[in-house]
Amino acid sequence: MYKSILRPLLFHIDAEEIHDKIVKVLQFYRNLTPVRMIVRSICHADTAGWKWRNMTFRNRVGLSAGFDKAASCFDELGDLGFGFMEVGTVTPDEVKGNPSPRIFRLPKDKALISRTGFNNPGKKVFLENLRRKQSGKYILGININTNHPDNAEQAITDILDLYRNFKDYADYYTINWGSIAPEILSQVLMALLKCKQESNKPIFLKLPADLPLEKADDVIGFAVKHHIDGFIACGPSQDRSLLTNSTQAEITKVGAGGISGMPVMQKSLKVVKYLSEHAPKDMLIIGAGGVMTPSDAQEMLKAGAQLIQIYSAFIYEGPFVVKRIAKACK
Numbered sequence: 001m002y003k004s005i006l007r008p009l010l011f012h013i014d015a016e017e018i019h020d021k022i023v024k025v026l027q028f029y030r031n032l033t034p035v036r037m038i039v040r041s042i043c044h045a046d047t048a049g050w051k052w053r054n055m056t057f058r059n060r061v062g063l064s065a066g067f068d069k070a071a072s073c074f075d076e077l078g079d080l081g082f083g084f085m086e087v088g089t090v091t092p093d094e095v096k097g098n099p100s101p102r103i104f105r106l107p108k109d110k111a112l113i114s115r116t117g118f119n120n121p122g123k124k125v126f127l128e129n130l131r132r133k134q135s136g137k138y139i140l141g142i143n144i145n146t147n148h149p150d151n152a153e154q155a156i157t158d159i160l161d162l163y164r165n166f167k168d169y170a171d172y173y174t175i176n177w178g179s180i181a182p183e184i185l186s187q188v189l190m191a192l193l194k195c196k197q198e199s200n201k202p203i204f205l206k207l208p209a210d211l212p213l214e215k216a217d218d219v220i221g222f223a224v225k226h227h228i229d230g231f232i233a234c235g236p237s238q239d240r241s242l243l244t245n246s247t248q249a250e251i252t253k254v255g256a257g258g259i260s261g262m263p264v265m266q267k268s269l270k271v272v273k274y275l276s277e278h279a280p281k282d283m284l285i286i287g288a289g290g291v292m293t294p295s296d297a298q299e300m301l302k303a304g305a306q307l308i309q310i311y312s313a314f315i316y317e318g319p320f321v322v323k324r325i326a327k328a329c330k
Contacts, residue, residue, distance in 0.1 A: 002318030015103040015112070019067075026073040036079055043081040043319065045326035050083075050306070052284055053202070055171055057139050057307065059083035059326040061297070064232075064288055064311040065143035065174065065206075066114070070121045071129040078138045081322040086174060086309065087126075088143030092158045094122035095147070104254040106261075108245035110292060110316050114236065115257035118145060118179075123165060130169040142166050143174040143206070152184045156191045163195050172202040174232060177211075177219065189226035202229035202284070209237035209259075209267040209289050213274050220279050230284030232309065233271040236260045237289075242267075261312035265290025269303050276304020292317060294328030301329060 010018050029035065047059040062084035068074045071087040078085060097119025104113040120126070133140055144162040148154035163173060180188065189203070196203065205228050207219065223231070236258025243251055243263060268289035275285050287305030291297050292313040300308055308329060313321050 002320070003316075007316070007318070011105060011107065014101055015105055016100060019103070023068075023073050026076040030073075030076055036076075039079045043079060043323050045081055045323045047083075047326055047330050052306065054200075055139055057083040058137075060301075060307050060329040061322055061326045062086060062139075062141075062286070062307060062309045063314065064309040065089055065141070066116075067311055067314070069116075069119065071126050071142075074140065075132050075134055075137075078134070080319045081326055082138060083326065084139035084141065084171075084307070086141035086143055087130075088120065088174075089118050089145050089176065089179075090120045090123065090126045090142065090162065091118065091145050091147045092123045092161055093147045094125075095119050102257070104257065105315075106243060106246045106250060106254065107316075108250075109243050109261065109263050110312065111243060111246075111259055111261035111263050112312050112315065113254045113257040113259055115255075123162060127165055130166060133169050139171045140169060141172045141174055141204075142170040143176065145176065145179055146188075149180045149184065152187045155180060155184050156188050159188050160191060160195060163192060163199075163201070167195075167199045167201060170201055172204060172229070174204045174206050176206045176235065178208055182222065186222070186226065189228070193227060196227070204228065204230045204232050204284070204286070206232040206288075207234050207271060209234035209264045209271070210239060211271055213270065216271065216274050217278065220275070223283070224280060228283070230286065231275055231279070232286040232288050233275060233305075234264065234268040234289040237264050237267060239267075260289065261316070262290055262292050265292070265296060265299075269299060272300060272305050273303040291325070293321075294325050297325045297329050 050057045065086040065088050068087045074085050097117035102115050146155040146158035272287050285305045286307045287300035288309035297308045
């Protein structure tokens with residue numbers, strides 16, 4: 001029903017506009033307690049859960065950062081069967097992002113193209129929204145960034161500020177590799193060590209899909225040196241050669257932006273497999289980027305991922321894909 005009726009209707013509306021409408025619907029749904037109980041009973045997969053360190057995941061399927069950038073509907077999204085969710089990316093000060101339109105669909109490739117520019121409402125609004133977290137219902141990750149990626153002192157201040165302010169709500173934190181220069185990120189992570197020892201909240205690096213495997217050892221070494229706890233592999237790609245089903249005219253019309261969705265799957269698998277074979281075994285590997293179906297998720301687990309994140313699958317396959325993938329990843 002979703003793919004044959006709802007999706008064609010939704011895809012006639014601008015991608016960001018319909019996303020904002022869905023967020024508003026979820027916020028309205030927030031207070032419909034009987035309806036929420038029914039949704040949970042339908043959407044939750046009967047799984048044993050999965051434990052890593054002191055965190056117990058209800059199942060192995062999470063929602064990637066980027067869907068709930070303002071932490072405005074994560075609790076409602078949790079009703080749809082996710083074992084964990086990641087909100088953000090958030091910065092201390094508000095970021096308007098790039099001009100709209102800035103999110104596009106390429107349905108022939110089951111891809112999304114985004115150039116949002118880390119738009120988010122900033123720490124104050126984000127913190128107010130985080131206070132709705134329901135303890136024990138799900139694992140919540142927060143993707144954090146700085147407003148000053150080229151200034152070491154300011155970047156340290158920004159990241160420490162977010163880490164400390166969100167510690168009562170975050171189960172883990174994520175930093176996007178490449179969003180902060182490595183030499184500055186190194187200083188940031190060194191400064192974070194004391195905070196991390198006090199609150200014991202893991203930090204993951206989210207890697208881009210275009211990471212060359214010959215540079216993966218350097219990234220692993222960097223992660224070990226700075227006591228990083230795991231990786232999310234992978235984020236979007238800039239490689240337009242992945243778009244094999246869309247016409248050149250369609251691709252040109254969309255313009256610049258990172259590719260996510262089905263075309264990224266093979267790149268993500270290669271990075272996950274390399275990490276699983278070369279990174280320390282106690283590091284958590286979350287497979288993301290291109291997971292669209294239960295069989296994709298199983299492939300990702302076989303490559304060495306312990307958990308799965310989805311985003312584009314949620315858009316292209318509909319909300320019930322969460323339960324289907326969770327059941328396949330028991």
